[in-house]
Amino acid sequence: xxxxxxxxxxxxxxxxxxxxxxxxxxxxxxxxxxxxxxxxxxxxxxxxxxxxxxxxxxxxxxxxxxxxxxxxxxxxxxxxxxxxxxxxxxxxxxxxxxxxxxxxxxxxxxxxxxxxxxxxxxxxxxxxxxxxxxxxxxxxxxxxxxxxxxxxxxxxxxxxxxxxxxxxxxxxxxxx
Numbered sequence: 001x002x003x004x005x006x007x008x009x010x011x012x013x014x015x016x017x018x019x020x021x022x023x024x025x026x027x028x029x030x031x032x033x034x035x036x037x038x039x040x041x042x043x044x045x046x047x048x049x050x051x052x053x054x055x056x057x058x059x060x061x062x063x064x065x066x067x068x069x070x071x072x073x074x075x076x077x078x079x080x081x082x083x084x085x086x087x088x089x090x091x092x093x094x095x096x097x098x099x100x101x102x103x104x105x106x107x108x109x110x111x112x113x114x115x116x117x118x119x120x121x122x123x124x125x126x127x128x129x130x131x132x133x134x135x136x137x138x139x140x141x142x143x144x145x146x147x148x149x150x151x152x153x154x155x156x157x158x159x160x161x162x163x164x165x166x167x168x169x170x171x172x173x174x175x176x
Contacts (some may be wrong), residue, residue, distance in 0.1 A: 022046075022047055025047035026045070026046075026047040026050055029047060029050050029051060029054065030042075030050075032054075033054065037057075040057075041053060041054065065104055068104060069101070069104045069106055072097065072100055072101050072104065072106070073101070073106065075097055076097055076098075076101060076108075076116070079093075079094060079097065079116060079120050080120050081120045081121050081122060082122075083122040083124075090117070090120065090121075091117060094113065094116065094117050094120070098113055
């Protein structure tokens with residue numbers, strides 16, 4: 001039309017990016033809702049409000065959380081690593097299970113998780129697992145002391161080898 005001017009509001013790149021993220025979040029949430037429930041949530045345009053409404057409608061109560069916690073505990077107790085699975089895949093599965101238990105406020109010590117991982121491996125790994133469990137704490141302390149001495153020796157040698165360092169013993173002899 002001639003003579004009609006429409007003023008468009010100035011939008012910045014950040015605003016456009018924020019709006020794009022908002023639309024993406026809302027559409028992602030809507031994809032997770034079954035068709036028969038979509039009409040109830042379609043009128044909500046804000047992603048945060050949509051998430052709150054979905055959680056309120058489909059949120060778990062104390063009984064279902066308890067049931068899920070029991071099921072996850074059973075999965076944790078029966079956790080095994082199939083021989084066809086790679087080591088990192090087994091670790092990832094166990095970490096996912098532990099994370100789900102922690103979300104349901106079930107606390108597991110790191111030592112218990114580590115031992116569960118080691119015990120879940122197939123029988124050919126048993127020699128390695130047994131070896132790790134049989135290391136005595138005194139031996140570990142001795143190995144730690146030896147390692148610390150080796151590190152100190154390396155540092156001292158590196159210090160003495162620097163050309164700008166001229167050290168004397170009893171004030172008369174230069175150490176090279």
